[in-house]
Amino acid sequence: MTDSADAPPRRQKAAGKRQRLTAAAARVLHEQGVERTTIADIARAADVPTGNVYYYFKTKDELVEAALTEHVSHLKTLTDQLDQLPDPRERLKALVAAWVGGRDTAARYGCPTGTLAVEVDKRTEGGLDLAAGRAFRQLLDWAESQFREMGVADPDGLAIALIGAYQGMSLLSNALRDPEIMTREGARLTRWLDTLT
Amino acid sequence: MTDSADAPPRRQKAAGKRQRLTAAAARVLHEQGVERTTIADIARAADVPTGNVYYYFKTKDELVEAALTEHVSHLKTLTDQLDQLPDPRERLKALVAAWVGGRDTAARYGCPTGTLAVEVDKRTEGGLDLAAGRAFRQLLDWAESQFREMGVADPDGLAIALIGAYQGMSLLSNALRDPEIMTREGARLTRWLDTLT
Amino acid sequence: MTDSADAPPRRQKAAGKRQRLTAAAARVLHEQGVERTTIADIARAADVPTGNVYYYFKTKDELVEAALTEHVSHLKTLTDQLDQLPDPRERLKALVAAWVGGRDTAARYGCPTGTLAVEVDKRTEGGLDLAAGRAFRQLLDWAESQFREMGVADPDGLAIALIGAYQGMSLLSNALRDPEIMTREGARLTRWLDTLT
Amino acid sequence: MTDSADAPPRRQKAAGKRQRLTAAAARVLHEQGVERTTIADIARAADVPTGNVYYYFKTKDELVEAALTEHVSHLKTLTDQLDQLPDPRERLKALVAAWVGGRDTAARYGCPTGTLAVEVDKRTEGGLDLAAGRAFRQLLDWAESQFREMGVADPDGLAIALIGAYQGMSLLSNALRDPEIMTREGARLTRWLDTLT
DNA sequence: AATGAATGAGTTTTCATTCAT
DNA sequence: GATGAATGAAAACTCATTCAT
Numbered sequence: 001m002t003d004s005a006d007a008p009p010r011r012q013k014a015a016g017k018r019q020r021l022t023a024a025a026a027r028v029l030h031e032q033g034v035e036r037t038t039i040a041d042i043a044r045a046a047d048v049p050t051g052n053v054y055y056y057f058k059t060k061d062e063l064v065e066a067a068l069t070e071h072v073s074h075l076k077t078l079t080d081q082l083d084q085l086p087d088p089r090e091r092l093k094a095l096v097a098a099w100v101g102g103r104d105t106a107a108r109y110g111c112p113t114g115t116l117a118v119e120v121d122k123r124t125e126g127g128l129d130l131a132a133g134r135a136f137r138q139l140l141d142w143a144e145s146q147f148r149e150m151g152v153a154d155p156d157g158l159a160i161a162l163i164g165a166y167q168g169m170s171l172l173s174n175a176l177r178d179p180e181i182m183t184r185e186g187a188r189l190t191r192w193l194d195t196l197t
Numbered sequence: 198m199t200d201s202a203d204a205p206p207r208r209q210k211a212a213g214k215r216q217r218l219t220a221a222a223a224r225v226l227h228e229q230g231v232e233r234t235t236i237a238d239i240a241r242a243a244d245v246p247t248g249n250v251y252y253y254f255k256t257k258d259e260l261v262e263a264a265l266t267e268h269v270s271h272l273k274t275l276t277d278q279l280d281q282l283p284d285p286r287e288r289l290k291a292l293v294a295a296w297v298g299g300r301d302t303a304a305r306y307g308c309p310t311g312t313l314a315v316e317v318d319k320r321t322e323g324g325l326d327l328a329a330g331r332a333f334r335q336l337l338d339w340a341e342s343q344f345r346e347m348g349v350a351d352p353d354g355l356a357i358a359l360i361g362a363y364q365g366m367s368l369l370s371n372a373l374r375d376p377e378i379m380t381r382e383g384a385r386l387t388r389w390l391d392t393l394t
Numbered sequence: 395m396t397d398s399a400d401a402p403p404r405r406q407k408a409a410g411k412r413q414r415l416t417a418a419a420a421r422v423l424h425e426q427g428v429e430r431t432t433i434a435d436i437a438r439a440a441d442v443p444t445g446n447v448y449y450y451f452k453t454k455d456e457l458v459e460a461a462l463t464e465h466v467s468h469l470k471t472l473t474d475q476l477d478q479l480p481d482p483r484e485r486l487k488a489l490v491a492a493w494v495g496g497r498d499t500a501a502r503y504g505c506p507t508g509t510l511a512v513e514v515d516k517r518t519e520g521g522l523d524l525a526a527g528r529a530f531r532q533l534l535d536w537a538e539s540q541f542r543e544m545g546v547a548d549p550d551g552l553a554i555a556l557i558g559a560y561q562g563m564s565l566l567s568n569a570l571r572d573p574e575i576m577t578r579e580g581a582r583l584t585r586w587l588d589t590l591t
Numbered sequence: 592m593t594d595s596a597d598a599p600p601r602r603q604k605a606a607g608k609r610q611r612l613t614a615a616a617a618r619v620l621h622e623q624g625v626e627r628t629t630i631a632d633i634a635r636a637a638d639v640p641t642g643n644v645y646y647y648f649k650t651k652d653e654l655v656e657a658a659l660t661e662h663v664s665h666l667k668t669l670t671d672q673l674d675q676l677p678d679p680r681e682r683l684k685a686l687v688a689a690w691v692g693g694r695d696t697a698a699r700y701g702c703p704t705g706t707l708a709v710e711v712d713k714r715t716e717g718g719l720d721l722a723a724g725r726a727f728r729q730l731l732d733w734a735e736s737q738f739r740e741m742g743v744a745d746p747d748g749l750a751i752a753l754i755g756a757y758q759g760m761s762l763l764s765n766a767l768r769d770p771e772i773m774t775r776e777g778a779r780l781t782r783w784l785d786t787l788t
Numbered sequence: 789a790a791t792g793a794a795t796g797a798g799t800t801t802t803c804a805t806t807c808a809t
Numbered sequence: 810g811a812t813g814a815a816t817g818a819a820a821a822c823t824c825a826t827t828c829a830t
Contacts, residue, residue, distance in 0.1 A: 033319030035232030038803060049812050051806085060804065110315060117372045118307060118315045122230030132372040157381055160369060164382060167368045168361030175314045175329040184354055185361060214793090235820060249794055251822065411814090427713030429626030432799060445802085446815055454800070504709060511766045512701060512709045516624030526766040551775055554763060558776060561762045562755030569708045569723040578748055579755060629824060640791050642827085651825065 018056045020046040025063045026070040030112040034064055034119040064120060068135050071112045079142045088146040089193055092162070095143075096189045099166050103173065103182035111170035113139075139163055152196050165189055215253045217243040222260045223267040227309040231261055231316040261317060265332050268309045276339045285343040286390055289359070292340075293386045296363050300370065300379035308367035310336075336360055349393050362386055412450045414440040419457045420464040424506040428458055428513040458514060462529050465506045473536045482540040483587055486556070489537075490583045493560050497567065497576035505564035507533075533557055546590050559583055609647045611637040616654045617661040621703040625655055625710040655711060659726050662703045670733045679737040680784055683753070686734075687780045690757050694764065694773035702761035704730075730754055743787050756780055 024046035029037050039060055043050045057063045078098060082091040099106075109115065117132035124131075140159045147155035169185040221243035226234050236257055240247045254260045275295055279288040296303075306312065314329035321328075337356045344352035366382040369375075418440035423431050433454055437444040451457045472492060476485040493500075503509065511526035518525075534553045541549035563579040566572075615637035620628050630651055634641045648654045669689060673682040690697075700706065708723035715722075731750045738746035760776040763769075 032322075033232070033316065035230070035316075036319055039805085040803080051812050051814080052810080054805070055810060110318065114368055115315050115319075118312050118368065119230065119232075121307065121371060122233055122312075130372075130374065133374065136369060136372055157385065160366070160378060160382060161362075161385060164365030164369050165358075165362060166365065168363065168365030169357070171311055171315065171364045171368070172333060172357060172361050174318060175327075175333055177327065177330065181357060185357060188354065188358060236822085237820080246795060248796060248823085251824095252793065255822090257821065427626070427710065429624070429710075430713055433801085434799080443816060445817060448801070448803095449814065452801095504712065508762055509709050509713075512706050512762065513624065513626075515701065515765060516627055516706075519623075524766075524768065527768065530763060530766055551779065554760070554772060554776060555756075555779060558759030558763050559752075559756060560759065562757065562759030563751070565705055565709065565758045565762070566727060566751060566755050568712060569721075569727055571721060571724065575751055579751060582748065582752060630826085631824080642791050642793080643789080645826070646789060 017046070017048055017052075021048055021053060021056055021063070022066045022070050025067040026112070029064060029067045029116060030071075031109050034116065034123065039063070061123070064116070064123070065131055068113070068116050068120065068131055071116065072135050072138055075113070075139050079139070088149040089196075092143065092146050092193050093190050096166075096186050096193070099170075100182050100186035103179035103186075106170040106182055107173045107177055107179035110174035111167060114167045114170055115174075136163065147196075150196065158196070162189065214243070214245060214249075218245060218250060218253055218260070219263045219267050222264040223309070226261060226264045226313060227268075228306050231313065231320065236260070258320070261313070261320070262328055265310070265313050265317065265328060268313065269332050269335060272310070272336050276336070285346040286393075289340065289343050289390050290387050293363075293383050293390070296367075297379050297383035300376035300383075303367040303379055304370045304374055304376035307371035308364060311364045311367055312371075333360065344393075347393065355393070359386065411440070411442060411446075415442060415447060415450055415457070416460045416464050419461040420506070423458060423461045423510060424465075425503050428510065428517065433457070455517070458510070458517070459525055462507070462510050462514065462525060465510065466529050466532060469507070469533050473533070482543040483590075486537065486540050486587050487584050490560075490580050490587070493564075494576050494580035497573035497580075500564040500576055501567045501571055501573035504568035505561060508561045508564055509568075530557065541590075544590065552590070556583065608637070608639055608643070612639055612644060612647055612654070613657045613661050616658040617703070620655060620658045620707060621662075622700050625707065625714065630654070652714070655707070655714070656722055659704070659707050659711065659722055662707065663726050663729055666704070666730050670730070679740040680787075683734065683737050683784050684781050687757075687777050687784070690761075691773050691777035694770035694777075697761045697773055698764045698768055698770035701765035702758060705758045705761055706765075727754065738787075741787065749787070753780065 021042065025042045028042050028045050032041065039053055040050050042063060043053050053063070057066065078095070079091075082094050085091045085094060113135050117135055120129070120132045123129075140156070140163055143159035143162050144155045147158045152158060165185065166189075169181055173179060173181040218239065222239045225239050225242050229238065236250055237247045239260060240250050250260070254263065275292070276288075279291050282288045282291060310332050314332055317326075317329045320326075337353070337360055340356035340359050341352045344355045349355060362382065363386075366378055370378040415436065419436045422436050422439050426435065433447055434444045436457060437447050447457070451460065472489070473485075476488050476492075479485045479488060507529050511529055514523070514526045534550070534557055537553035537556050538549045541552045546552065559579065560583075563575055567575040612633065616633045619633050619636050623632065630644055631641050633654060634644050644654070648657065669686070670682075673685050676682045676685060704726050708726055711720070711723045714720075731747070731754055734750035734753050735746045738749045743749060756776065757780075760772055764772040
């Protein structure tokens with residue numbers, strides 16, 4: 001009631017720090033790659049002392065997983081918005097439009113989920129952690145639902161084709177440093193969605 | 198009768214070693230990822246003393262680039278074989294079949310070129326090394342030639358769509374550890390190629 | 395009565411460690427030479443774990459520069475003391491006396507500033523780092539001030555002659571392992587200072 | 592008589608290689624410093640295969656000593672020429688003029704003998720190799736002879752003063768990257784020689 | 789003697805993780 | 810919880826020296 005200005009409630013501060021770390025990890029890990037990013041990098045980006053990170057995340061792997069979850073959560077926010085569109089085909093086309101909207105980031109750093117997935121996969125030698133897989137599941141399920149609602153055949157195959165196309169175009173766009181690949185491939189996907197019956 | 202087993206020809210050893218190192222690098226870097234693979238790992242896989250690696254490759258980056266080139270060279274070998282088929286459409290379908298044939302490796306480690314490209318991209322901070330881009334160029338050009346020979350519109354767009362689809366399905370197949378994704382997507386691509394006019 | 399021996403004050407430890415490292419570097423680099431001294435040598439001399447050195451100095455070069463600065467700072471302390479003498483000629487003669495006082499060290503290891511300067515110069519290939527130059531600037535300026543105050547002609551030329559003579563006699567004394575060279579040359583410089591008008 | 596073009600006499604070739612290595616070592620070690628120069632550097636500069644170096648010099652130390660000797664031998668050549676001047680004072684003044692003539696090299700790399708001496712001294716830890724000392728002995732002796740012939744008092748002290756002045760001015764000139772220091776100090780030394788009686 | 793290649797010990801540097809306060 | 814500092818196990822890279830022809 002009285003000390004809110006000088007001493008913000010601990011409960012909130014801690015949660016805020018965790019969130020800041022997660023957001024910083026999501027951004028920095030995407031930009032620099034998992035293996036080339038140090039805990040200190042993330043701590044600095046989140047404006048948190050290095051040693052303090054370990055009160056929120058026991059290991060680097062936990063931070064990586066949190067970052068992956070953060071990206072998934074961004075996708076959830078996006079699909080939640082798209083769900084407000086009445087037509088499933090329009091929802092999918094809007095998803096493609098969102099991808100194209102992120103073309104500059106994709107050309108520079110690739111798809112956050114995709115590039116993280118590639119690296120995370122190598123980190124879990126032998127073991128089937130599959131954190132990378134989980135990251136895609138949700139989006140695949142959402143896309144499949146849309147296709148199903150559209151009444152087209154093989155909805156889960158189409159979902160894989162669509163998400164796969166996005167991963168592929170992001171990867172090529174990134175490797176060739178050419179955002180226009182996203183634009184052109186996005187247009188092609190949109191046309192494709194229109195032809196499905 | 199011959200002493201080839203006991204006394205391997207010294208003359209060829211040097212060239213052979215470089216090749217052994219390149220091949221080992223291509224394999225191990227693909228399996229473990231660039232950043233998690235040490236020079237010692239590659240040396241061991243090639244049965245070469247660690248220090249000796251540097252006689253053939255001045256830096257780890259050079260080894261990575263050699264590995265990338267090795268993968269590209271594998272693709273060249275493949276497309277050279279496909280070129281013997283009379284019909285460009287058949288060549289492309291055979292390419293897809295080859296991809297599907299590698300589904301188990303893709304599901305376990307992803308596409309060699311693609312996963313290396315993602316990591317190589319993060320290694321060249323800010324700089325436009327584009328080694329990753331060069332790795333794709335040749336295959337894109339080859340695919341474009343086939344589409345052009347088929348007389349379809351937008352051959353380079355189709356080339357990007359095709360290679361992108363492969364990258365995407367490899368990535369998803371890897372993240373979900375599911376080789377069947379390769380099979381199903383391969384079938385879809387084959388059908389797609391058949392519909393092009 | 396006090397636990398100072400068992401539990402050294404942590405608060406001061408950090409600052410103290412950096413100073414200990416700098417002092418150790420100054421000594422060891424002088425005695426062994428820059429290139430033949432390892433970070434581990436310095437760490438051991440400072441009683442600091444090797445890895446911890448990098449918390450205070452990002453590279454070996456930074457340690458070398460700190461050592462050079464440390465030697466310069468010793469000279470500053472010396473000239474500050476000499477400044478308390480009323481007569482500039484006496485100050486210069488006292489400086490020479492101080493040099494002669496360090497004859498055994500000079501005969502064994504050379505002038506700290508001079509020998510470090512020689513090696514530092516070779517470390518900065520092509521680049522104009524001039525850390526070595528900066529190391530001499532202060533002493534040259536101080537000597538020049540004294541000559542100026544004495545009212546003699548060409549004070550900066552004389553400063554160079556004086557400091558140069560010290561460097562030369564240290565180098566010869568070291569190469570010939572003969573401290574007496576310092577004594578005799580010191581006497582000659584003193585006589586020379588007395589003749590200046 | 593017949594194969595001179597295709598197969599030069601072995602006896603000469605070997606001697607030529609040794610000489611080339613010595614000359615290359617003298618130059619490269621001066622420019623880069625002893626510790627930063629590799630055997631391979633010297634071999635390359637002499638256009639000799641790396642492995643072959645060891646047929647002429649058993650260790651790096653031997654090469655360093657040969658380089659030092661080479662520099663001393665240059666000095667001998669110089670003093671032999673100066674000996675043809677009738678007046679010892681003129682000989683000494685001509686020596687100073689020669690030093691000034693090498694001012695650009697001195698400003699860039701320091702005095703060959705002096706900088707090598709500093710580094711060689713650090714290489715013989717504890718042991719009294721004194722190769723550095725021997726390098727100066729000859730020049731000191733020659734200068735002392737000149738002073739003696741001039742009939743001035745304390746000829747060996749003056750020799751040390753003269754050679755020391757050269758070492759000092761080279762070192763400062765190098766540290767400050769200023770060849771003019773050589774010019775000015777040279778002029779001062781010349782005047783000083785003229786005043787001696 | 790000649791030579792490219794091999795060797796292995798050593799050096800700088802990095803960093804996830806832990807610790808003391 | 811918070812924080813700067815500590816730690817130690819790698820990892821990349823270097824190079825004098827040796828070796829097999």
